[in-house]
Amino acid sequence: MNLRRLLAISRKEIRHILRDWQTLAVVLVMPVMMMFLYGYALNADAKDIPVMIEAPDLGPEVRTLIDKIDASQMFKVAGVIPVVDDAGELFKLYGIHALFRFPPGFSADLRRSGGAHAQVLIDGSDPNIGTMIRNAAEPMLLGATLQVMNIRQPKVLDLRSLVLYNPDQRSALFFVPGLMALILLMISALLTSIAITREKELGTMGQMLVSPLRPLEIIAGKIIPYIFLATLDGLLILVVGYLAFGVRIAGNPWLLGACSLVYVFTALSIGLMISTIAKRQQHAMFIALGATLMPTVLLSGFIFPVASMPIFLRTVSQVIPATYFLEIVRGIILKGVGLDVLWKPVAILAGEGALLTAISLRKFKVKL
């Protein structure tokens, strides 16, 4: 590999990018535009949200309530624990969104005085789910408790709230990670696959091949400018997220940067893969849109929670890089967790990237 030749390709690619100002404008304006669009347009519905129960005494009343929670459409009980020391640990490790706490003597209190205290801890890092849990938990538990105690409550007023227009600014916590996943993928996979197939379509690839250039130099040289472009867009999203939507990075911003680069690498490998298949730019664009952007938007958990998907789609979402990147970004930005928790998604992303890059380099044709 010759660095001078690699840089010659990069320099040329940067010139292409800077001269195609329409594409450049789209790349820089679109993330900001999408942030404002998603900021006000998103809402989601969820079911089978994983929750846990803290219940030191498992009297018949408590057991009935747990069954009711589990039987509800909205929740799925992931576990029942007698005593919880560190609730935060549970949230981070098991990915639950709520913890229902029934104190000792809950059943006895109910039986004796006809009234008892309970608590629900809600994961607010995903504001839509948090709001939904908050809205649903009390009426559901109250109804169940009354049923357990055989009390018929006269129905005076049934008030259900529905959030329109998402006025709560904290929804930004939800879409900023999603947009990071989407935009970085788009720049890396879509633009690079187009940039490489463009050389094939224009016939300049043949011209480049009849030279001392090696495949790795061509590929790396073409990719490097897009890594910078992706970095720029990632920063843009974070800065706009902070200034306009008040999203702060709770965790280590360098870790976020490093993980984003791993994700960009995975996305680039997808772009490469596409460019080994596609012969024309349009071809590449459709594959990139169909194979990366659509699943990312629909299946990564960006808009629709993975938990609410049928098993087949859930399996698909396990392959999508954005699923793991969302986990990482939400973890770092919202929960402030580190590599000790996130090593697994990071490793999966790196592995997927390495695999696809190896295949693409192998498939890269040194002849036409």
Next chain:
Amino acid sequence: MVLAVDIRNLSKDHAGEKALRGLTVGVPEPCLFGIIGADGAGKSTLMTILATLWDADQGEAKVLGRDLRKDFQSLRRDIGYMPQRFSLYQDLSVMENLDFFADIFGVTGTLKAKRKKELLDFAALTPFTRRRAGQLSGGMKQKLALACTLVHEPKLLLLDEPTVGVDPVARRDFWIMLKSLRARGITLIVSTPYMDEAALCDELILLHEGSILARGKPSQLIAAYPYRLYRVDADADVPTLTYPASKAPPEGFTLIYPSSGALHAAEPKAEKRDPFNRLRASVPHSAAVTLIQPALEDCFFALLTGAGKSTQP
């Protein structure tokens, strides 16, 4: 004699058709070698194979003494290839295109500056270094493309239809450049559909449906012309003479076809009868009939019609 290109029995199928059928040809060094043929004759297929971009299905080929299939990587340093379509970057300037090709071939420093200056002068592009390649005229684009393929001083230049779509004046300029490269000792292989460019080559082959129909120096091909050739000019009543292609040639003649505003008619050298009356009788509005020397175009026409007849059942 050293051969720049030595091809033996080369075959290649392309898009389901036999693009090359067992080609055997040697190109001496140095030489301005022409590959003449109509569209679909197999010119581009041959060029692309010689440029190391396609593998032949059968046969052997040595280029600059190296095996085309095994040593393609090292050959790519020493050949210059100009594809059929304009393959430079339209959004880059003349200078940036030259820079790019210098960089990828490892031409650096003062050598790079010197070569670029020479090539810009050579291609008469010095006043346009900052202009985007996409905004150049067709002829200037081709000159730039040629300059870019020369920046690493290749020993062998492969030019695939470099003058197609270029105006006649620019075509002539381009060939003057090729001639001067030849004079410097570079071997050039040029494919072209234009018969008039064939006369400018040192040696050439005529390709037809993937086979070599004729090869030799232009003078040899003309000397081998088997017919006696006449030009038939029109009288003042019609602008140009025509002869229906479906109609058989006039009595005693083998061929009759339009050429540069007149009709050319060829008869076997053994024919003893007076040609003038036979021509006048079957070509209305014919005035003067002149015995002429055949050009390469006439040679090719004779060969191609011969080939056409022989392939018909």
